[in-house]
Amino acid sequence: MAAKDAARRKPCDIIIRNGYVVTVDKRRTIYATGAIAVTGDRIAAVGRERDVLTAWEGKRVFDAQGAVVHPGFIDAHVHVVHGTCRGVFDASLTAGRLTFADWKADVTDEDEFDATALASVEALRRGFTGFIEPGSIFEPDAAAKAAEAVGVRALLAGCYLWDNTDAMKYLGALDSKRLYRRAPGRSRHAIDQLGSQLYRNKDKDALVTGYVSVYGLATASDALEIAAKKLAAKHKVPFHQHEAYIPAATAADTKALGKSRMRHLAEIGVLDRNATFVHMTALDAADERVVKRTGISIVWCPHAYMQSAGFKHHSRIPRMYKDGVNVTLGTDGTMDAAIGDAGYAAYYVAAGLGEPITAGDVVEMQSIRAAKVAGLDGQVGSLEAGKRADIVIRAAGIAESYPAVNPLHQLALMGNSGSVDTVLVNGQVVWRGGRSTRVDEEQVFARAKASVERRMKRLGLKPAIGWPVVR
Numbered sequence: 001m002a003a004k005d006a007a008r009r010k011p012c013d014i015i016i017r018n019g020y021v022v023t024v025d026k027r028r029t030i031y032a033t034g035a036i037a038v039t040g041d042r043i044a045a046v047g048r049e050r051d052v053l054t055a056w057e058g059k060r061v062f063d064a065q066g067a068v069v070h071p072g073f074i075d076a077h078v079h080v081v082h083g084t085c086r087g088v089f090d091a092s093l094t095a096g097r098l099t100f101a102d103w104k105a106d107v108t109d110e111d112e113f114d115a116t117a118l119a120s121v122e123a124l125r126r127g128f129t130g131f132i133e134p135g136s137i138f139e140p141d142a143a144a145k146a147a148e149a150v151g152v153r154a155l156l157a158g159c160y161l162w163d164n165t166d167a168m169k170y171l172g173a174l175d176s177k178r179l180y181r182r183a184p185g186r187s188r189h190a191i192d193q194l195g196s197q198l199y200r201n202k203d204k205d206a207l208v209t210g211y212v213s214v215y216g217l218a219t220a221s222d223a224l225e226i227a228a229k230k231l232a233a234k235h236k237v238p239f240h241q242h243e244a245y246i247p248a249a250t251a252a253d254t255k256a257l258g259k260s261r262m263r264h265l266a267e268i269g270v271l272d273r274n275a276t277f278v279h280m281t282a283l284d285a286a287d288e289r290v291v292k293r294t295g296i297s298i299v300w301c302p303h304a305y306m307q308s309a310g311f312k313h314h315s316r317i318p319r320m321y322k323d324g325v326n327v328t329l330g331t332d333g334t335m336d337a338a339i340g341d342a343g344y345a346a347y348y349v350a351a352g353l354g355e356p357i358t359a360g361d362v363v364e365m366q367s368i369r370a371a372k373v374a375g376l377d378g379q380v381g382s383l384e385a386g387k388r389a390d391i392v393i394r395a396a397g398i399a400e401s402y403p404a405v406n407p408l409h410q411l412a413l414m415g416n417s418g419s420v421d422t423v424l425v426n427g428q429v430v431w432r433g434g435r436s437t438r439v440d441e442e443q444v445f446a447r448a449k450a451s452v453e454r455r456m457k458r459l460g461l462k463p464a465i466g467w468p469v470v471r
């Protein structure tokens with residue numbers, strides 16, 4: 001570059017060059033040899049490499065070596081603390097007289113910190129720069145501290161927002177008296193928790209923010225639903241809840257209510273474009289019309305769908321997505337899947353339902369569509385000038401990146417752990433050379449293991465291995 005060109009170039013903090021830049025902008029532009037300029041916490045420019053390098057001079061330059069560069073993905077529904085019962089329970093999620101929900105109730109603040117730190121590292125390893133926790137953490141400060149330490153975005157809500165837990169009896173291993181002792185199904189508890197995390201939003205640059213979530217699944221009175229919805233609207237934050245999860249439980253609820261829960265929620269004014277419903281497996285044709293008419297978003301959790309219903313209960317979600325409903329993806333519990341597995345699962349489950357989706361759909365569902373349900377689509381979810389610099393550079397030179405004639409396809413379906421080289425969140429380099437720049441990963445892993453071993457001892461549980469282990 002001639003000296004006079006260099007003099008004309010504007011300074012920036014970081015330039016990412018030589019990337020296959022998947023922007024997920026409105027036109028879904030991909031720059032085959034692209035570059036990004038980052039200033040502070042923002043993206044200053046995105047485009048062809050030659051254009052960006054002519055206009056910008058970076059203090060640091062990252063050469064992506066031809067690998068995919070994409071907006072940080074967001075897991076739109078993940079109970080991060082559930083990851084620490086991986087392999088403790090079998091598929092029934094029960095162990096003797098204990099249920100998985102008893103396990104949930106036994107958690108300490110320290111366990112929640114350790115589990116969230118583990119999940120946050122796992123997220124970055126898969127190119128996820130943020131997650132939405134559904135309101136199942138007893139000490140949100142512990143989770144917030146862990147997410148901030150690792151450097152990922154987290155959306156937190158008040159814990160177990162419910163005021164009538166009678167309907168939980170239909171939900172098998174999710175039913176637990178120990179859990180109701182800790183999170184009582186009373187209106188006082190719900191009112192105390194409602195909006196408890198919104199104070200975090202005063203800091204516009206905060207990595208951990210608050211939103212409003214009720215548990216759903218027939219555990220909220222109309223008064224609680226309406227109060228939560230109003231609070232979300234007042235604070236301009238998203239409103240989320242679980243619904244239509246296990247078909248038998250939804251059928252029991254419909255019978256008791258005399259109509260479907262979705263139609264009821266529409267009648268009381270809870271459904272609109274700011275509302276997001278999670279699972280949405282057990283819906284009928286009239287419910288589908290309600291979804292389309294009200295413009296709610298859906299978080300699809302394909303693993304949970306297969307475990308709680310399966311193909312014998314046809315999911316309408318891939319069809320609704322094709323009809324224009326905003327659908328995004330969640331891992332839900334991470335007992336039997338890692339953060340980042342939902343895209344792969346959705347691709348195959350949609351095919352199994354006879355409604356195949358594309359690799360591009362998977363990437364959209366995890367980026368801009370997930371940002372929308374986080375209420376952050378104006379800030380993250382795509383690589384565009386002015387947005388926050390949440391950027392992932394995949395690893396070049398690994399087998400899963402080849403033959404590299406359609407890197408979008410490989411990003412969606414083969415972008416597993418170990419395929420992420422560098423991650424920026426808010427313009428900060430939180431991951432470099434496939435490692436955390438913020439925390440000692442070995443210490444995170446050791447703490448998570450020790451936490452689970454303590455919990456197994458407290459509850460008298462052994463891992464459900466099933467095969468003889470010689471020590």
Ligand SMILES: [Zn+2]
Pocket residue numbers: 077079134242278332333
């Ligand atoms: Zn959930």
